[in-house]
Structures are given as structure tokens and as C-alpha cells.
Amino acid sequence: MKRLLFLAAFLLTAGALTLPVSPSVGSPAGSTCAVGDGPPRYYAIDLVTTRRLPGARMARGKADVVFARSPFGLALSADGSYVYELLISIDNLAPARNGAYVAWVTTPQLDQRVRLGALDADHKVSGSVGWNKFLVVVTLEDDEAEGAQSWTGPVVVRGMSRSGLMHTQAGHGPFEAEPCAVYGY
Amino acid sequence: MKYLMRHLTVALVILSPIVAMGQDHNMMNHAGMEMGAGDSLAWRMPPMNMSMPMLPGLENAVPVVGPFLAGQGMNPMIFPEGEPRRVVEMADGDTLHLEASLIRRTIGEKVFVMYGYNRQYPGPLIRAERGSEVTVHFTNNIELPTTVHWHGLRLDNASDGVPGVTQPPVLRGESFTYQLKFPDTGIYWYHPHMREDIQQDLGLYGNMLVDPENEGYYSPVNREEVLVLDDLLVDATGIIPYGDEAPTHALMGRFGNVMLTNGMTDYGLSVQRGEVVRFYITNVANSRTFNLVFEGARAKIVASDVSKYEREDYVSSVVIAPAERYVVEVLFDEPGTFSIKNKVQAINHFRGVFYPEEHLLGTVEVGEDAVSVSHREEFEMARVNLDVAEDLLRYRSEFDRTPDHTLELTLRVKGLPLPIVRSMEIDTLYVPPVEWNDAMPMMNWLSSAEQVDWVIRDVDTGRENMDIDWSFGVGDVVKIRVFNNPKSFHPMHHPFHIHGQRFLVVSMDGVKNPNLVWKDTAIVPVGSTMDFLVDMSNPGDWMAHCHIAEHLHSGMMLGFSVTEGDRSQ
Numbered sequence: 001m002k003r004l005l006f007l008a009a010f011l012l013t014a015g016a017l018t019l020p021v022s023p024s025v026g027s028p029a030g031s032t033c034a035v036g037d038g039p040p041r042y043y044a045i046d047l048v049t050t051r052r053l054p055g056a057r058m059a060r061g062k063a064d065v066v067f068a069r070s071p072f073g074l075a076l077s078a079d080g081s082y083v084y085e086l087l088i089s090i091d092n093l094a095p096a097r098n099g100a101y102v103a104w105v106t107t108p109q110l111d112q113r114v115r116l117g118a119l120d121a122d123h124k125v126s127g128s129v130g131w132n133k134f135l136v137v138v139t140l141e142d143d144e145a146e147g148a149q150s151w152t153g154p155v156v157v158r159g160m161s162r163s164g165l166m167h168t169q170a171g172h173g174p175f176e177a178e179p180c181a182v183y184g185y
Numbered sequence: 186m187k188y189l190m191r192h193l194t195v196a197l198v199i200l201s202p203i204v205a206m207g208q209d210h211n212m213m214n215h216a217g218m219e220m221g222a223g224d225s226l227a228w229r230m231p232p233m234n235m236s237m238p239m240l241p242g243l244e245n246a247v248p249v250v251g252p253f254l255a256g257q258g259m260n261p262m263i264f265p266e267g268e269p270r271r272v273v274e275m276a277d278g279d280t281l282h283l284e285a286s287l288i289r290r291t292i293g294e295k296v297f298v299m300y301g302y303n304r305q306y307p308g309p310l311i312r313a314e315r316g317s318e319v320t321v322h323f324t325n326n327i328e329l330p331t332t333v334h335w336h337g338l339r340l341d342n343a344s345d346g347v348p349g350v351t352q353p354p355v356l357r358g359e360s361f362t363y364q365l366k367f368p369d370t371g372i373y374w375y376h377p378h379m380r381e382d383i384q385q386d387l388g389l390y391g392n393m394l395v396d397p398e399n400e401g402y403y404s405p406v407n408r409e410e411v412l413v414l415d416d417l418l419v420d421a422t423g424i425i426p427y428g429d430e431a432p433t434h435a436l437m438g439r440f441g442n443v444m445l446t447n448g449m450t451d452y453g454l455s456v457q458r459g460e461v462v463r464f465y466i467t468n469v470a471n472s473r474t475f476n477l478v479f480e481g482a483r484a485k486i487v488a489s490d491v492s493k494y495e496r497e498d499y500v501s502s503v504v505i506a507p508a509e510r511y512v513v514e515v516l517f518d519e520p521g522t523f524s525i526k527n528k529v530q531a532i533n534h535f536r537g538v539f540y541p542e543e544h545l546l547g548t549v550e551v552g553e554d555a556v557s558v559s560h561r562e563e564f565e566m567a568r569v570n571l572d573v574a575e576d577l578l579r580y581r582s583e584f585d586r587t588p589d590h591t592l593e594l595t596l597r598v599k600g601l602p603l604p605i606v607r608s609m610e611i612d613t614l615y616v617p618p619v620e621w622n623d624a625m626p627m628m629n630w631l632s633s634a635e636q637v638d639w640v641i642r643d644v645d646t647g648r649e650n651m652d653i654d655w656s657f658g659v660g661d662v663v664k665i666r667v668f669n670n671p672k673s674f675h676p677m678h679h680p681f682h683i684h685g686q687r688f689l690v691v692s693m694d695g696v697k698n699p700n701l702v703w704k705d706t707a708i709v710p711v712g713s714t715m716d717f718l719v720d721m722s723n724p725g726d727w728m729a730h731c732h733i734a735e736h737l738h739s740g741m742m743l744g745f746s747v748t749e750g751d752r753s754q
Contacts, residue, residue: 020242022606026597026638026674035591035644035668038695040712042671043616066694067710071486071494071702072504072511073690074678074710076476079541080502080529080619132530132539132616163616166537174241174608175535 039064039087045136045159047090053140055094056156061123063088063136063159068128077130084130086116090123090138090157100144104137104151105129108164113151118144133163225423226257231626232420232442238535242604243627248433249600250633252426255327255387256287256298264289267301270391270447273309277317281309283333285377285389286326292417292443293450297424299387300327306448307413307469308375308391315370315395321363323355327384330354333363334378335393336508336682337490337705340366342725345684346378350726350744354379369491369687369703370397372411372465372510382432382439382471382734386417387424388448390469403487404563406514407460407556413448414477414505414527414546415469416441428633431738435637436598436675437621437629438472438733444527444544452547457556458520461564463487464513468505471734474619474678474708477503477546479515481523485564488512491687492703495574497567502528506680506708508732516564517551524548532618542620577689577701580662583718584691588666590655591644594681594709594731594741595673600636609675617676617711639731639741644668655745661721664691671712679736681717682706684727686747688719706732721747 047061068075068083075083088103103116103125116127119138136159139151171180228247256264267288273281288301302308313319325331332355334346344363345351355361373393377384392411397403418425418441427433434440446452456462468475478501486500487493490510503511517523524545531542598606605628621629643653657663665688669679687703693715709715730742 020603021600021636022598022603024597024599025601025606025610026595035593035666035714036695037666037692037714037716040671040694040714042712066696067713069696069699070504071489071498071500071700072708073693073715074474074504074506074619074708076502076504076529076619078476078478078501078528080476081539082530082616132618161616163539165615168536169608170535174604175238177241178238 039066043162045161047088047136047138047157047159049157050155052154053156059090059093059157061088061090061093061157065161081130081132083128085126085128086136087126088116088119088124088136088138090119093123093156096140099140099142099153101138101156102141102145102151103127104139105131105134106137107131108133108135113149115145115148133166134161135159135164136161226252226254226426228252228426229420229422231418231425231630240604240608240627243602243631246602246627246631248428248631248633249635250428250430250433253383253429254298254424254426255300255383259298261289261296261298264298265304266291267299267304267306267388270305270307270310273311275311275313275317275319277314278319280320280322281311282322282324283309284324284326285331288388290388292445295419295423297419300384300389302389302391305391306388308389310391310411311393313367313393313395315367315398317367319365321365322360323363324360325355325357328357329380329384330356331377331379331384331389332361333375335363335365335373335375337371337373337510338365338393339368339685339687339723340364342685342723342727345725345727347684347728348379350728365393367393367395370395370402371488371491372467372512374467374469374510376469380432380738382738383427385469385734386427386439386471390415392465392467394465403463404514404568405560406463407558407560408456408462409465410454410462411465412446413467413469414475415445415448416473417443417445419443431634432735433631433633434472434629435634435735435739436632437677438735440473440621441470444546446525446546452525453550454547455550455552456517457552457554458517459556459559459561460517461560462515462517464515465510466503466505466513467510468507470507472507472621474504474506475527476529476619477505478526478528479523479549480526481517481519481521481551482549483516483518485514485567486511487514489702490705492576493570493573494702495577495700496569498700499567506678506706506732508680508682508706509708514564516561517549520551520553522548522550529620530618531620532614534614537614539618573701580689580718580720583662583664584697586664588664588716590663591666591668593642593644594667594669594679595640595642596675597638597640598632598636598674599638601632605631617678619678621677634735634739637739639736639739641741641743650740650742651744653743657721657745657747659721659724659747659749661747663719663721665717665719666714667709667717668714669709669711676711677733678708678710679741680706680708680732681729682732683717683719683729685723685725686719686721686727688717690715691718692716723747724749
């Protein structure tokens with residue numbers, strides 16, 4: 001009996017010390033997602049209206065994101081940031097009566113802004129961005145704002161790069177007990 | 186082939202002379218670098234920049250495989266000190282004796298037991314002329330079975346160095362003779378094709394520089410330098426042990442924390458002002474993609490794995506994935522001391538932010554005196570290489586056709602600690618970084634090849650990895666579409682290598698490649714679809730695989746055969 005109790009205690013202890021492991025997780029055979037030969041849908045940025053302008057309340061659009069042309073395939077800048085080519089197109093947008101629609105990219109902190117260009121008659125424009133996380137905005141400017149450092153007009157549509165979804169794990173998930181404030185959030 | 190590979194793996198585990206020693210949980214130290222003294226073979230978590238709490242539930246976890254280190258238990262001083270690489274000029278018909286053995290290496294102020302070819306780091310630089318053929322008589326004197334793969338060479342299949350496919354493993358004390366052919370000008374490299382995660386990481390790599398037959402193949406330069414980029418994972422106790430039965434770091438690959446250029450931490454070059462230097466660069470790291478920046482200088486990309494580019498191009502950095510090579514000409518125009526750096530955006534997984542990270546890879550001293558023969562004028566001219574364009578002519582009609590095969594890159598995991606899986610399931614890392622050496626090293630370290638299946642899936646047949654067995658005929662031009670699934674459980678950029686053949690990356694995400702170059706390895710970014718046009722010119726049984734060493738050993742490889750007279754299937 002003593003032996004049995006010892007054995008049971010040993011097994012219980014051993015079980016408690018054993019790290020729980022997962023069953024098989026991942027992509028099952030034959031469940032491939034669609035393979036295309038165009039811009040990856042995964043990185044595409046949805047552009048949503050701010051509903052601030054007449055003629056733009058129903059506007060919607062997207063920015064296709066592909067790596068910029070590079071002899072290395074994977075395009076990186078000298079500081080190691082990804083370099084992307086954005087192909088922006090907006091639907092359901094009334095033509096600008098006074099001024100021009102201009103596309104911009106900006107960092108999440110809004111501390112750096114770069115003009116991509118004015119939308120053409122089909123409300124399309126392309127340009128490159130050299131940040132890993134960024135926002136896309138299209139504004140209504142008095143003119144095409146060539147050479148401008150920032151926008152001055154109202155934002156018509158906006159969107160966020162896929163990487164913009166990244167956030168701290170403090171305060172939730174396996175780190176639920178970690179106070180966000182400790183990490184500056 | 187699959188049968189052979191499986192049995193070979195089992196046999197190697199049994200033959201492995203290394204016995205895993207006890208696992209000392211007390212050696213775990215969250216701070217990494219502050220480990221106490223002790224047996225260096227004990228598992229201990231790799232030292233990293235810890236700016237986050239330990240993932241709950243993993244405080245005392247260690248990999249499920251045993252630890253392995255070269256020459257463990259033996260006094261390092263009994264091994265000969267490694268020597269810097271020497272150049273071996275080889276003429277047609279020459280023979281080289283190459284030996285893999287244990288050596289003593291001093292890196293920084295630390296002494297390690299590592300491996301070397303002919304006791305050198307990197308291995309001897311074989312220099313030969315295009316079109317020549319040489320013999321390499323190889324002997325294995327390390328404790329592990331090994332082979333030598335001659336990466337990028339379109340040589341005879343029997344000399345490709347793949348265990349279980351083209352040759353049996355070379356056991357300790359045994360020899361194997363390789364016949365090398367050099368049909369293409371450029372920079373190539375050799376390395377083991379068994380447990381690269383250990384053997385290559387510990388120093389078994391070397392270059393082959395194939396010179397052109399004609400003088401005007403490249404622009405004139407003042408100097409040529411062969412650079413080999415690597416990294417090594419160490420802590421205060423020594424090299425972090427490798428997995429014995431199977432690799433650790435199976436998820437992201439083993440990133441090192443000590444950068445090595447030509448095996449050294451203090452690579453230096455002295456040039457005169459105005460010199461143009463042609464660098465032949467190879468990335469031999471297990472997993473790290475470098476973003477190489479020559480500060481204070483201008484760089485021009487000239488060639489890659491198996492040919493020159495159609496057009497030379499000026500670049501601000503050189504992005505080089507594992508196993509890739511690039512030929513870059515650099516003009517050092519201003520006097521002073523300049524750094525060669527790896528500059529990336531690292532990831533703080535916990536905070537969900539990218540941050541800049543730099544590693545010093547070398548230093549260039551540029552003298553005040555101007556170089557006597559200036560090649561600035563040639564440097565300022567970006568050449569259009571008509572010989573490359575002419576070679577591409579017969580392939581252009583194939584660029585736009587429907588792919589013959591489509592591959593998806595993905596993975597499955599099984600038996601990983603639950604905290605890791607749960608953490609990955611709620612991961613917010615929506616854009617994978619180039620640099621994975623982040624604040625969650627335990628997740629990567631704890632994943633072994635026994636728990637992770639990296640998968641190459643043939644979309645048309647559903648077959649995976651070595652169950653894929655394509656057949657082609659010599660002369661076939663095969664279009665292979667490769668899609669790196671961003672929604673896989675753990676997406677990563679994969680450097681995809683095809684043995685024995687050359688290929689073009691004709692398009693990426695639907696955008697045609699405007700400046701082609703022949704490759705044998707190309708990085709497939711997460712979410713991207715790349716179309717490879719493969720010139721099936723070389724008969725035999727070949728492999729294609731991810732060149733992240735830990736991914737290869739987690740199954741990410743396929744086989745194909747090229748036979749005389751047959752058409753593709």
C-alpha cells in the first residue's frame with residue numbers, strides 16, 4: 001500500500017512537472033489558400049472614408065502593397081526598413097471641384113509625412129514608402145501640393161499598414177498579469 | 186528516395202557518438218549573459234536583449250532534444266589552432282585534399298572548439314577558371330557523419346554531396362572523392378549537407394571563385410575581396426549547445442549574437458583613396474538575412490549567384506539571404522575610417538514595435554593618398570551586359586506562360602509547449618521582420634525539428650516535401666510558382682535553393698523582373714508569389730529546399746529528377 005501511494009504521488013508530481021504540449025497545429029494538407037500572381041491580398045490596405053466631405057461619404061478604396069523593385073527581391077532601405085510600392089485606388093469618390101486629392105504616407109506617430117502624389121482622374125496613384133509601419137491618408141488640397149511637407153486639407157480616406165495592427169502583448173493573452181503602464185502603454 | 190532519407194536519418198541518430206548529458210535547469214538564467222560557471226553542455230537559454238517578461242509557463246523549460254557541442258569534454262588545447270583562409274589556385278585537372286576536422290578557434294577573447302576545412306576559417310578559397318575541372322579528395326575527421334555540397338555548381342550529380350541521394354554519408358575516418366566542374370563564372374561555396382545547423386555553423390564552409398575566361402567580363406577594379414558573412418550564438422560559458430538528435434531553433438532558425446566576417450570579429454581592409462574594390466559576398470549564416478551597408482562609399486551591384494545582372498545598378502545596401510551570393514563593386518572616395526554594417530529593423534515582439542539594430546561587420550581604412558590607377562570612370566558607368574541578355578533570349582518566350590508547378594510554403598507544429606502555441610495563436614506580428622532575434626528567444630530555442638514540420642506543398646497534387654518527386658527532361662524549361670503563405674502558423678521569408686540547375690526570378694507578385702540574373706537561391710518573402718524559370722540543363726537526382734538550416738532539417742525539401750530524353754511531368 002505504501003508503495004502504491006508512493007508511486008501515485010510520484011506519478012502525480014511527474015505529471016505536474018511535465019510541460020503541457022500542444023496537439024498538431026498549423027496548415028492541414030490540402031488546405032492551401034489561393035495562390036495568385038498579383039499583389040498579395042494579405043498586405044492590402046483598406047482605405048475607409050472619414051465621412052467628412054460631401055461626395056466622399058461613400059468613398060472606399062485600397063492600397064495594394066508590393067515590395068519595391070530591388071535587385072535582391074526583398075527590398076530594404078539602408079536603415080533596414082522594408083521598401084514598398086503602394087498602388088492606391090479609390091471608388092465612389094466625387095471629382096474634386098476645387099483643388100486636388102493628394103495621397104500621403106505617415107508614421108503612426110504622425111511625426112514624418114511623405115507625399116505620394118495627386119490622384120489621377122481615375123482616382124489612382126502610386127508611390128513608394130520606406131517604413132515598416134505606416135498610415136495612408138488621402139486629403140483634399142487646394143492644389144496638387146507638389147513639394148509640400150504635409151497636408152493642410154481635410155482627410156478624405158485613411159488606412160493602416162498590416163504591421164500597424166501590431167501592438168503590445170502586455171495586459172492580455174499570456175501576459176494578462178503584466179501591467180501595461182510598466183511598458184509605457 | 187524518401188525511404189532512403191528516412192532510414193538514413195534513423196541510422197544517423199543511432200550512429201551519433203554523442204551522448205546527451207544531464208539537463209541542468211538551474212543554469213536557466215533570464216539575463217542570459219550572467220550565467221554561472223558550469224558544464225557548458227548543459228542547456229541554458231540563449232542570451233538575448235531581455236526587455237520583456239518571460240513567457241509564463243516556460244520558466245524552467247528546455248528543448249526536448251539533448252544538447253550537443255563539438256569535442257565536448259575534451260581540452261580545447263589538444264586541437265590545433267585554426268588559421269585564416271588560404272587561396273588555392275587550381276588548374277584544370279588539379280587535385281585538392283580537403284579534410285574536415287576539429288580545431289581550436291579564438292573569437293574575441295574566448296576559445297571554442299569548432300570545425301574547419303584544412304584547419305582554416307573559412308575553408309580554403311578554391312580559385313579556378315571557368316570551364317576547368319578539378320578533383321577534391323575529401324576526408325572526414327569530425328565526430329559526425331558529413332558530406333560536402335558544392336553550392337551553385339552545375340556539376341555531375343554524383344558529386345552533389347546529398348546523403349541518401351547522391352552518396353552515402355562520409356563517416357569519421359572515411360573519404361569521398363568529388364569531381365568539380367565550373368561551367369559558370371562567379372562566386373560559389375561549399376558546405377556540409379548533413380546537420381548544417383551544427384557543422385556549417387561551427388565553421389565548415391568555404392568559397393570557390395570561378396574566374397572568367399575573358400578579361401573584360403567584369404569592369405577593372407583595384408582590388409578583389411571575398412567576404413563570408415556568418416553569426417555564432419554564444420554566451421559567457423561558450424557556444425550555446427545544438428540539438429543532438431534534431432536541431433533546436435526550428436521555428437525561426439538559429440540566429441547568432443556574434444557577427445563573423447571571414448570567421449573574424451575584427452575584419453579590416455586598408456585601401457587608398459579612390460580605390461574601387463570588387464567584393465564577392467556569401468551569406469553562410471543558418472538563418473540571418475544581412476542588410477549590408479558600406480558606409481561612406483558607393484556600391485554597384487554587378488552579379489549574383491550564377492551570372493551577372495542584365496544591367497548593373499547602384500544600391501544603398503546589399504540584402505543577402507542565407508546561401509545567396511552577390512558581387513558588388515564599391516568606390517571608396519573619401520579618406521577616413523568607414524564601417525561595414527548590417528543594418529536592420531529588429532522586432533520587439535512583446536511591445537509590437539520595430540527598432541533599428543546595427544552590427545559592425547568590418548572596418549575599411551581609406552588612406553589620404555590617391556590610388557595610382559583610378560577606375561572611377563568605369564565605376565560611374567552602369568554596364569549593360571549584352572552577353573547576359575543574349576543568353577536569356579531563348580528563355581524569354583517562356584516568361585509569361587502558365588506555371589508547370591505551384592508550391593506553397595507553410596508549416597505545422599506538434600507537441601510544442603502550450604504557452605508557445607497559445608502565444609503564437611494570438612500573435613500580433615502581422616509583418617514578419619528580417620531580424621527575428623527578438624525578445625522572445627525561448628520560444629524559438631525550445632522548438633525542435635521533432636516538433637516543427639516546415640512544409641513545401643505541391644498545390645496541384647497535395648504532396649509535401651520529399652513525397653514530391655518531379656521528373657523532367659534535360660533541356661526542359663520549367664516554370665515553378667512559389668507562394669509563401671502569410672497565414673501559415675509562423676510565416677517567415679524562405680531562401681529557396683535549387684540544386685544542380687540555374688533559375689531566373691521572372692516575376693514577383695505579378696510584377697515582371699526588369700533586371701534578370703541567374704540564381705540558385707532566392708528569398709521568397711512572406712505573402713509573396715514568385716515565378717522561377719528553371720533551366721533543367723543538368724541530369725540527375727536533385728533537391729530543392731529552404732536554406733535556413735533548421736527549416737531544411739524540419740522537412741522543408743523536395744526531390745526532382747532530370748533525365749536525358751524525357752519530357753517534363
